Amino acid sequence: MKPWLGPEEVAAAGEAISSGWVAQGPRVAAFEESVTRKVGAQAGVAVSSCTTGLHLVLHALGIGSGDEVITPSLSFIASANAPLYVGATPVFADVDPITMNLTVDTIGPAITDRTRAVILVHQLGMPADIDPIRELCDANGIVLIEDAACAIGSTYQGKPIGGRSPYVVFSFHPRKVITTGEGGMIMTNEGAEPTRLRALRQHAMTVSAFDRHESDPADFESYPEMGFNFRMTDIQAAIGSVQLSKLDQMVQRRRRLAAQYRELLDGVTGVILPNDPVYGETNYQSFCIELEASFGLNRNDLIRHLHQRGIASRRGVMASHLESAFAGSSSGTLPVTERLTARTILLPLYHQMTDSDMGRVTEAVAEAAVTRV
Numbered sequence: 001m002k003p004w005l006g007p008e009e010v011a012a013a014g015e016a017i018s019s020g021w022v023a024q025g026p027r028v029a030a031f032e033e034s035v036t037r038k039v040g041a042q043a044g045v046a047v048s049s050c051t052t053g054l055h056l057v058l059h060a061l062g063i064g065s066g067d068e069v070i071t072p073s074l075s076f077i078a079s080a081n082a083p084l085y086v087g088a089t090p091v092f093a094d095v096d097p098i099t100m101n102l103t104v105d106t107i108g109p110a111i112t113d114r115t116r117a118v119i120l121v122h123q124l125g126m127p128a129d130i131d132p133i134r135e136l137c138d139a140n141g142i143v144l145i146e147d148a149a150c151a152i153g154s155t156y157q158g159k160p161i162g163g164r165s166p167y168v169v170f171s172f173h174p175r176k177v178i179t180t181g182e183g184g185m186i187m188t189n190e191g192a193e194p195t196r197l198r199a200l201r202q203h204a205m206t207v208s209a210f211d212r213h214e215s216d217p218a219d220f221e222s223y224p225e226m227g228f229n230f231r232m233t234d235i236q237a238a239i240g241s242v243q244l245s246k247l248d249q250m251v252q253r254r255r256r257l258a259a260q261y262r263e264l265l266d267g268v269t270g271v272i273l274p275n276d277p278v279y280g281e282t283n284y285q286s287f288c289i290e291l292e293a294s295f296g297l298n299r300n301d302l303i304r305h306l307h308q309r310g311i312a313s314r315r316g317v318m319a320s321h322l323e324s325a326f327a328g329s330s331s332g333t334l335p336v337t338e339r340l341t342a343r344t345i346l347l348p349l350y351h352q353m354t355d356s357d358m359g360r361v362t363e364a365v366a367e368a369a370v371t372r373v
Contacts, residue, residue: 039162125285270295316344
């Protein structure tokens with residue numbers, strides 16, 4: 001992955017610096033409003049990362065010790081860490097073998113009388129089937145939180161990911177489609193209250209640093225509860241606003257590249273290619289293939305094979321329950337998760353990718369398919 005950054009982002013960051021206001025301020029507020037409009041949400045709360053956004057939501061909901069939060073093991077470890085930050089227990093559920101996402105069939109068996117929330121990950125930008133999962137959560141008094149770290153620009157039922165659940169959290173890490181360097185944003189909907197989240201992200205102070213400059217200098221803030229330092233800076237938000245203006249162009253480009261991958265890799269023995277589910281469209285934040293047993297090399301050997309040819313690749317998606325940090329974690333059997341984490345690989349995909357780049361990658365993969373070890 002290579003972020004698509006240019007002179008517009010440089011100029012926007014420079015203007016923020018020249019303004020003298022580099023901490024959280026007016027550019028953060030403007031970025032929140034722009035993302036909110038773009039994804040059709042009710043409000044946006046910018047934070048320092050998607051991870052801190054998930055943490056903040058769980059904290060604000062009062063989820064803690066004795067509570068359970070269902071999440072996929074097949075996800076970056078942050079999805080499972082967030083419940084631990086508030087003292088809750090992450091409960092791992094298996095995923096669909098095609099979309100790599102939770103479904104009602106995998107979530108249902110994991111629900112207990114201690115379940116307070118489900119963290120639904122749109123893995124690698126592939127939209128999960130939100131509506132039936134929301135119905136299941138509502139019927140059991142469970143809050144649905146969408147971990148949309150990878151999913152800005154993806155759609156569900158013809159609408160952008162971001163406006164369908166009470167809480168949806170984006171990431172703007174450099175590996176995501178748009179970036180602020182580090183950063184994230186909580187989207188709130190259906191009456192979920194953004195005001196408290198905005199206070200909690202800045203130590204729960206009742207008057208923000210920016211607002212203090214426009215108020216009575218003797219009007220001091222107070223701290224009615226414990227809060228956090230989860231703020232985004234105006235420099236980051238300035239970059240994010242430019243990136244957001246490019247989002248549609250970025251997604252269109254990534255989808256064209258993914259279609260090119262599918263065309264060039266179609267028919268290669270032992271390769272399972274990603275595609276859109278019937279209910280939505282992915283932004284192809286990553287292009288992930290699964291290797292069947294009939295492929296010439298195993299996943300790790302393919303990574304080495306590509307590296308020897310000057311091509312960067314990565315394992316597909318980690319499985320948190322296999323990490324030492326979650327030894328003895330609460331989960332049933334996760335056969336799909338364990339198969340996918342062992343057999344998937346991310347191929348290069350970035351806005352500036354050329355036909356020549358694409359040809360090098362696909363030729364190297366096809367070569368490996370006929371190699372035997």
